[in-house]
Amino acid sequence: MEDYLSVALPKGRLGEKVLALFRKAGIADIDIANVGRKLCIEDEAAKLRFILVKPYDSAVFVERGAADIGVCGYDVLVEQHSDVYELLDLGFGKCAMCVAAPKDFKDEPARPLRVATKYACAAEEFFASKGRDIDIIKLNGSIEPAPILGLSDVIFDIVETGSTLKENHLEVVEKAFDISARFIANKSSYNFKNAEIMRITKLLAEAATEI
Numbered sequence: 001m002e003d004y005l006s007v008a009l010p011k012g013r014l015g016e017k018v019l020a021l022f023r024k025a026g027i028a029d030i031d032i033a034n035v036g037r038k039l040c041i042e043d044e045a046a047k048l049r050f051i052l053v054k055p056y057d058s059a060v061f062v063e064r065g066a067a068d069i070g071v072c073g074y075d076v077l078v079e080q081h082s083d084v085y086e087l088l089d090l091g092f093g094k095c096a097m098c099v100a101a102p103k104d105f106k107d108e109p110a111r112p113l114r115v116a117t118k119y120a121c122a123a124e125e126f127f128a129s130k131g132r133d134i135d136i137i138k139l140n141g142s143i144e145p146a147p148i149l150g151l152s153d154v155i156f157d158i159v160e161t162g163s164t165l166k167e168n169h170l171e172v173v174e175k176a177f178d179i180s181a182r183f184i185a186n187k188s189s190y191n192f193k194n195a196e197i198m199r200i201t202k203l204l205a206e207a208a209t210e211i
């Protein structure tokens with residue numbers, strides 16, 4: 001058991017893409033489609049233990065050493081200031097963190113801007129860098145209705161295709177930063193299990209460029 005490397009794998013669409021890349025790179029071959037409620041899956045041949053976590057939590061598992069390596073979105077690294085090594089940009093899971101507002105929105109610089117978001121730290125930092133005072137309204141999802149219902153002036157959220165904004169009559173005011181999936185490692189694991197982590201990193205990098 002001890003020579004296994006543990007991998008924090010985000011559940012859902014991102015995780016499926018990560019597993020496809022691991023398969024393509026010849027690193028591991030597991031199927032999570034029919035695992036039911038099981039949250040730890042081992043690939044005996046590859047000596048890898050996959051831990052299925054919420055996408056927002058995978059950097060926490062890696063930072064705290066519950067997983068040696070993992071994949072998370074760049075948004076999570078920015079929001080959580082995760083103390084991990086970022087080894088690769090995997091080039092998928094692309095989207096952007098944006099400020100969006102109703103089409104008739106006009107900023108009133110005299111009062112704090114009310115910003116609805118799941119990403120309170122990233123929003124604070126983004127608007128602080130512009131010298132704009134804000135009032136954060138922290139939500140856990142379904143951010144888009146906030147400005148429509150008068151709960152906020154703008155939202156600070158992820159935009160991928162833009163269809164959620166469109167369907168809620170919002171538009172992008174400004175892009176804060178680009179996002180993609182990142183391959184990360186626990187700092188101590190990186191030192192003590194360096195050869196194996198570097199081997200996997202190299203294989204992933206080669207397979208990722210072929211996508």
Ligand code: PRP
Nearest residue numbers: 141142157158159160161162163164165
């Ligand atoms: C994210 C984000 C937007 C939507 C953007 O939500 O918060 O609501 O995706 O995608 P689009 O530009 O392709 O429409 P997610 O689906 O992750 O759910 P959540 O609201 O629970 O965070």
